Amino acid sequence: MDILNLPTYTIHLGDLRESAGDWLRRQNYPKVAVLVDENTEQHCLPVFLKKTGLADFHLIRIEAGEPHKNIGTCQTIWSRMMESGLDRRSLLINLGGGVIGDMGGFCAATFKRGMDFVQVPTTLLSQVDASVGGKLGIDFMQVKNSIGVFRDPAAVFIDPDFLKTLPYRELRSGFAEMIKHALIADEAQWQKMSRLQDLAGLDWSPYILHSLRIKQSIVEADPFERGIRKALNFGHTIGHAIEGHALESAHPLLHGEAIAVGMVAESYLSHRKLGLPLPDVEAIKAYLTRIYGAFTIEKSSYPDYLALMHQDKKNENGQILFSLIHPVGNAVVNVACEPEDIEAALDYFLM
């Protein structure tokens, strides 16, 4: 069992039998609800219940997927919480990926002005990305996470066992955030990861732990994203726009797949605006293309992407601000880029 102690809560990485079960018995919440979607109800809930011994709880089920991460689904969750008689002393367990964690956390943080919740992330992406930092929220008007709050969970329980049933595309999606952590903070880790050929058979625990430690050090330095925490947005300004746009299409992208595109384009922006050497950009592009394949964006969609980027939370005074890298392993935040820079970066991705 690996333990990461954050200022207000603890992340437990290892078998749930040795973590969540004891914790739940110790805390002894009068009422507990578990939030799932149809996938985690089938694949994760039986494992969770068996390992923790939790027997007495209210089940709240929502539909899986980013398109449901909206205020309508929040109303469903709040209604079920209300009907189940939850109060401020109750606990909500969010069992699932990023959508469940972000939205369930938001619903708990706003229900009766705030009740406890724990995160049990079941995808690689949510294990490395959503476990640290207390960012909660939903999508609104096509803009990712545009409504939300900062609030820490009571605890986080990460069990790599859940990754065994995860489709390869989902693993790959989480891997993108781990690559990002290396690119913004640890050049040696990037060199190590970029030699990984096969994600399928990997022992993920040490990689998850390394990623969590990077994210922890960044978030602790800047919990409310006033400065250096924006480093975590590398790849996300363009990536979120592509993800938001693809949401509406017949071929939605997973978060990490969109972020991989964003990292290629924003590495090129790092070259153009900061002087990141072109061979480094080429190496990033080559590796990410090998893992994520050749996803294509349409030049005709550039105006839509730019419109979405204008809604990015990091923006100030109407300027689109980027979190870039230079050199590899070091982040530079608040880099204002003009539409022509951004279009050049998208062109570079398409090259």
Next chain:
Amino acid sequence: MDILNLPTYTIHLGDLRESAGDWLRRQNYPKVAVLVDENTEQHCLPVFLKKTGLADFHLIRIEAGEPHKNIGTCQTIWSRMMESGLDRRSLLINLGGGVIGDMGGFCAATFKRGMDFVQVPTTLLSQVDASVGGKLGIDFMQVKNSIGVFRDPAAVFIDPDFLKTLPYRELRSGFAEMIKHALIADEAQWQKMSRLQDLAGLDWSPYILHSLRIKQSIVEADPFERGIRKALNFGHTIGHAIEGHALESAHPLLHGEAIAVGMVAESYLSHRKLGLPLPDVEAIKAYLTRIYGAFTIEKSSYPDYLALMHQDKKNENGQILFSLIHPVGNAVVNVACEPEDIEAALDYFLM
């Protein structure tokens, strides 16, 4: 100008010319939006603009009234904020009564995970009640303020000038919270207030200041309502249920009018559960009846009231918990009452 310094912000009580105008110029927010309803747009916005000199802002207008304090109206507000290009460095000015302040504050606190807002309360109720404490939220499933967060405003500006255009019923509604503050914390102030014959011609400033100071001392002792802050809920457990129920009727009650009923019934509960002398209860009933008239509740609605009380945020473990008084000027929190106690208290009100 009276100034109350709270830990994270300041309340300015006096002419806006000497407070908000300077403050806005000093803060120099890149973008400012003002939230109004059709009433405050007509009666308060011209005064606010003239006194502060604010010229460059986005206007967001919603429909007036508690029935609109819901998630649908939040979506309207968030949409307008998004369309106006507001970001985390922007400011939202909530110009209006409790609905505007609670809901506008909630929307600002959750927009892009939180931007600044200031409260400019224009009703007596919101001036004495909503200025201190950072409680924000909306009604959901007939339950008042059941979705929300705690977050402090950047500043509060109270100008008693706004009270000049306020209907008498609204003045009376705010007066109920001021009486509550006296009953839970200051017996001498209760004696003084209970001799007031005419609310219409009153110089409100010293009473507002006194009320704010009581609320400030209670909230600072317990910002997240874990203990003594619950004292502020005196009259509100029954009052909220009556208010929520009346919302659906042809004769909705103003908040303070419902709280006045609640205070009569809960004074009787204080007698029954704690031994508050009956003459004190009679004096409270007599004065409140004189000010608020003989509002009638229906015995047939008792089950509805009880169902609503079961949703109260203060409840724990399924028990309905009350904040009562004994003696006058002192609060006792977390008093569990049974349905038969509550029905007896409602019967006492009807006697």
